[in-house]
Amino acid sequence: MKSWHRYAIALVGGLTVGLGxxxxxxxxxxxxxxxxxxxWTTSLGFGxxxxxxxxxxxxxxxxxxxLPAKETVYWSATTDAAGAPLDGKCRYRxxxxxxxxxxxxxxxxxxxxxxxxxxxxxxxxxxxxxxLDAKGEWGVTIAPTxxxxxxxxxxxxxxxxxxxxxxxxxxxxxxxxxxxAVLPQIVKEGC
Amino acid sequence: MRNWLGPLLFGLLxxxxxxxxxxxxxxxxxxxxxxxxxxxSGVNTMSHGNLANPDRQPVVRPSxxxxxxxxxxxxxxxxxxxxxxxxxxxxxxxxxxxAATDVIFVRNDVEAAGKPFRxxxxxxxxxxxxxxxxxxxxxxxxxxxxxxxxxDPKEIGGLDAMRRQSSCATVTKxx
Numbered sequence: 001m002k003s004w005h006r007y008a009i010a011l012v013g014g015l016t017v018g019l020g021x022x023x024x025x026x027x028x029x030x031x032x033x034x035x036x037x038x039x040w041t042t043s044l045g046f047g048x049x050x051x052x053x054x055x056x057x058x059x060x061x062x063x064x065x066x067l068p069a070k071e072t073v074y075w076s077a078t079t080d081a082a083g084a085p086l087d088g089k090c091r092y093r094x095x096x097x098x099x100x101x102x103x104x105x106x107x108x109x110x111x112x113x114x115x116x117x118x119x120x121x122x123x124x125x126x127x128x129x130x131x132l133d134a135k136g137e138w139g140v141t142i143a144p145t146x147x148x149x150x151x152x153x154x155x156x157x158x159x160x161x162x163x164x165x166x167x168x169x170x171x172x173x174x175x176x177x178x179x180x181a182v183l184p185q186i187v188k189e190g191c
Numbered sequence: 192m193r194n195w196l197g198p199l200l201f202g203l204l205x206x207x208x209x210x211x212x213x214x215x216x217x218x219x220x221x222x223x224x225x226x227x228x229x230x231x232s233g234v235n236t237m238s239h240g241n242l243a244n245p246d247r248q249p250v251v252r253p254s255x256x257x258x259x260x261x262x263x264x265x266x267x268x269x270x271x272x273x274x275x276x277x278x279x280x281x282x283x284x285x286x287x288x289x290a291a292t293d294v295i296f297v298r299n300d301v302e303a304a305g306k307p308f309r310x311x312x313x314x315x316x317x318x319x320x321x322x323x324x325x326x327x328x329x330x331x332x333x334x335x336x337x338x339x340x341x342x343d344p345k346e347i348g349g350l351d352a353m354r355r356q357s358s359c360a361t362v363t364k365x366x
Binding site for chain 1: 203243340
């Protein structure tokens with residue numbers, strides 16, 4: 001084998017490894033955030049010029065056109081309260097108190113961040129369409145089939161899912177310490 | 192085996208350089224794809240998209256609660272005027288992203304006091320009309336995006352005419 005053959009092989013190998021590494025480094029999704037709160041994670045650096053090149057590429061892949069934290073905080077959950085991955089075949093109780101924001105919503109996506117077809121054409125719950133109980137709490141059931149009573153957020157059936165919690169114009173108390181804010185609970189009820 | 196020492200080091204250097212270059216290029220590439228997908232009406236024109244659903248997801252993690260209007264822009268022919276018409280009592284915001292995906296401007300309806308507003312987006316050094324609010328950028332391309340909150344997807348029918356009053360266009364007259 002001639003010397004330039006070895007360099008040519010090294011060039012192709014290096015490019016392949018390099019491009020693969022770039023894709024792997026930026027594959028963390030929004031859950032690669034710097035702040036954790038129960039199963040939810042976020043980074044307050046999204047959408048600003050201060051973010052480093054890796055974070056910018058991460059956001060471009062997982063949440064292109066995301067707003068900065070003053071405008072919107074995006075939380076991501078890929079597991080339930082017990083730390084188990086969210087499974088479209090299972091039934092979960094998503095519940096909480098109204099959040100400290102002008103408006104909020106929780107949207108269900110597949111693991112790649114896209115909406116999945118369901119018979120009800122519902123992919124989110126938000127502060128305007130949840131009902132509060134006597135304790136001032138709201139709750140919905142995430143499940144592949146509609147529950148006998150209560151609000152339903154259709155699950156993704158045979159595939160894992162991710163939840164994104166958006167808080168538009170979060171309050172000053174929330175922004176002072178997002179890690180300690182009271183966020184919605186995600187509790188598995190059965191499969 | 193010693194013959195491979197040089198090529199191996201060379202390959203490692205190539206891998207490191209390719210990693211760095213690709214990470215830097217990913218935002219630009221994805222922004223280009225998003226501009227192409229969002230700009231059904233073309234560049235420097237506001238497209239008022241249909242609500243996101245499984246069959247229409249021009250970007251990753253689209254919010255089904257928001258009506259998006261988007262203006263993919265190119266400032267090479269001159270500055271861009273963006274006019275925004277807030278909808279009373281609704282969260283709405285204009286955000287402007289450059290080709291590197293950085294946010295260079297955000298204003299919501301509360302900050303705009305619920306009133307219509309205009310900004311001029313221009314490259315450094317580009318001449319702009321006098322007496323207008325100017326946002327400067329060092330990229331030609333990017334996307335201006337208007338988000339309008341819907342309490343229910345059915346509301347879009349009643350709000351569509353108002354959101355269509357928001358627009359963007361290249362500035363052709365400086366006076």
